[in-house]
Amino acid sequence: MVGLKTDAANRSFALTRWFASAATLTVPQAAGPVAFSLLALLLTGDASGGAALILVMTLAQVAGAIPITRLGRRRPAAGFLRWLIAIRTASLLVLAVLATADVAFAWLYPLAALAGSVNGAAYGFLRSILNQLTPASNLPRALGVSATLNEVTFVLAPVAASGLGTLSPVLGIAALALLGALPALLVPSTGPVSVEDPLDGGTSVLSPSILLWLTCSAAGSSAIAAIEIGAVALALSFGYAPASAILFTVPLCLASIAGGVWVSVRNQAPSRRAVVAFLSVMTLGAGLAALHISLAVTIMGAVLIGAVLAPLATTYSLVLDRLATPAQRPEVFALLRTSNATGVILASATLTATSLSTALIVVTALVLAVTLTVALGSADQP
Template structure:
């Protein structure tokens, strides 16, 4: 059973201090890696509006990018076996930027919308693998004792990216949708420029695969990550509908998204300061509070409890995300670590897809309640497992 003494295999190289140049480069790469995902909803909506006159059709490009990530996560990650981690990561990042640059060129050339959707899918195809290799790279840079703090800082920067990304896309998109997508391509390519050179970076071992990648224990935590992704997506995607439900203008969706993001940043800061993995019982409490947060948002019917629910869910996001990463780090076979981290990011994307389907097919409150039920069931399974392990 994994506990507060979670450990993982790290490189034999001397661990880098969190303020060292290699670690600062890694943090920069981690924050920049998610720029395309953070800016895509706004940027692609503006692209669809400029071509088809309907911003809602931008969701087709976002969906194509997300589905492609799910499809490509494991196959593309496996292609990197036996290759230097940093070198292969650069290739993936540059391929994604090339696909995004293709969208920019397509806009200027008057390409059909279907071609732009295809390019968005090509950009998304490597998203899972890029995260997997970037996260595996962290194991070569820092020690297990510093890992919670490093992951907390990364989670905080990730939330800042998701707060500022839509603002940047809106500002540039007001000038030109192509400019917004160009910014996605340029900023999203930063990891290829700042990752440390290959001289000191170990190659991902090319070994024969033995055993299953996903064990029941790993599946449990991937399911938790997927349920968490669904929960956060329910608030973010449903924010406009929530604003309308309370008789506000659609722009007042920020009443729900901003508190969620601020709380997520605070949760990441707390993890960074604490620099400790959560105990099994603490994880159950965090999951319960996470479930309570989405439950309040789904069922309260009043503005203040709905906002407080979003805050509660946001506060738990970074602690739980850090725990999932640490647990999977400890459970992963060293030569398949990048694959497992790619699956972790893909599980989160799967949660977003499920939530999108719920919000499309069901009334708002029913969709939110369905997500809350999924989170509650997941919490119950983890709680039961913890009780059984404690009694053993």
Template sequence: MITQHHPSANRPVDPLAEQTSRRWPLVRWFISSTTLNVPQAAGPVAFSLLALSITGDTSGGAAMILAMTLAQVIGAIPLTRIGRKLTSATGLRLLVTWRTLALSAIVLAAAYGAPFPWMIFFAALAGLVNGAAYGHLRSILNHFAPASKLPRALGIAATLNEMTFVLAPVAASGLGTISPVLALFALTIVGAIPALLVPNAAAAHITDAPQIPGSVVTGPIALWLACAIAGGAAVAAVEIGAVALAINFGYEPALAIMFTVPLCLSSVAGGIWISVRNRRTTHRTVVCYLAIMTLGAALAALDHSVSVTIIGTLLIGAVLAPLATHYSLTLDELAPPHRRPEVFALLRTANAVGVILASALLTVASLSVTLILVTALMLVVTVTIAAAAARN
């Protein structure tokens, strides 16, 4: 019997092609991670411009963002649990599709002159899936980045995320000057990219392990979520209060960028540093990071001078990516494998709760009081983590 020899059997393997084929899913994940945040990053500017064009007041834009953020908090866990019988990639595609339809409804409502409350309603529908979508996306990363390279991957993602939050508002502002509807259409299209590009991870089934009833939030998980809330509040207090800071020091409101740009640049630098370092952070180092963020918030709360306040924002931004990376890696270990999307959704929700907390404080109290309270909250979580590290 003569066996035919296939000509490709002895074909040499191209190492470059093989390496590229392994990296391409990770590249697709990075693109998906970056574009997933575009509606949230560009939303404040795009929604404010839309509200201004329809109602003559930008406060409607704030109402849309508030509705989107509150809906995210409400929908994070229920929507993640509903998708347990799906792979994380499928769950993410469905959630992003839902958000795209809701954002498209805002575009159509604006184009055809619908009453503004409808746009607030559709913004809430769009925000409903944000936490759950992030939970699924983060759980997918484990299938394309080995544990030894997760810190680097998360650092790169954090860097790209900060760049998104810097560039997306600028793009929305530029397109919004042409037409607010055009800006909304653009963020809708870009925000839909994860549904098309997210890599498949067949093993990423949430039902692979026996289901354990009850809450996934244990004491250690709750502690790290509290840290995320405090950090989110510290960052939001500076970003939302930047205009008030500029006015307090006698500058024009437009010069609020004196505080937001250093914050963003230092956070990008922190993301690059954690990517290059590619190491897990020790508990002692995390305590130092939290202390640095507390010091930064305290310097901003002093209201001493522009230079001191800018130094405070630089300190807050510098540790933002290292802390976010540590939270993600730690929760990855603490969460049961089949409930990781749920825990990561909670992590994203914790940041949103921090933003809501800072916004609420700024609504009912002065900027200085808000910064003092946020600093106190940071101090509490820092001392708590330090005590936990000492016990271990």
């Protein structure tokens, strides 16, 4: 009996460490936009350089997700994850050091790219570790807790980056690098992701079913990014000061946290009908924002989008978990994180090339398209 209690306590402690690792893994992405903008403002007098650094990091993440994940396919997941985090931490710390050395700003881009290139693979291996720490019956709850913590990170990290960056932008970069290094210390050690079922180097995991859910993830990410990136423009469009952008971002984040709590308490994989309902709610929310009727209606749209973020993210993770073999999971979960990044890139590019209203219409149409695809999909799809 004592042995069973000790075993349960060890598993619970390992899972707690995993939650802490998942929450701190995204600190550089969450704090980066503010921290890099303040650094660029200090070095160049123009905050737009920060956005360029984030874009470089995101593009590098998309490019590096699959090849880097395949490099670690036959290695213990936790050990390879620690190497990836070490590369990211070292890159960001060197970037901070160079920022104090009066070098040309262009020298920071390769370091930002190197730091970003491991993000997708790091998430892929971290998510695959979860399967070894909790039974399948508890995966929805675990993913709900993780989604909630992730939203808390995205709420608190920019605030911390702003406070530290006001004191010293270089200190802000160093802080996000060190906080982002915590998963290397916290992640519980596990064995290899899989012992059997090795993948051939040229084998693709992009089956039609997997591609469908990755596309859904990208569409949802683009809708969220359009609100968050366009928040300042939305505030200005209604005649408010730029600081009023929090009227859109904070309700979205709070609704997302509430959605994560709901998933955790419920601890059940949603049905196909429920997934269609969630996607429909996101479509409605994006549509309300695109209509630009009033401030209240637009905020309501942001809340609707945020409310279904965690349930949908949990759904995608659970479905991909079933569709992928154990050997494929790190790569598939890296693709899931990459699909989110792709959605952010799409929203950013659309906002840059067109007006805010056009961008919101585009992302609404994209979410509507995937909603209809899922609703009309064949019955054998998860």
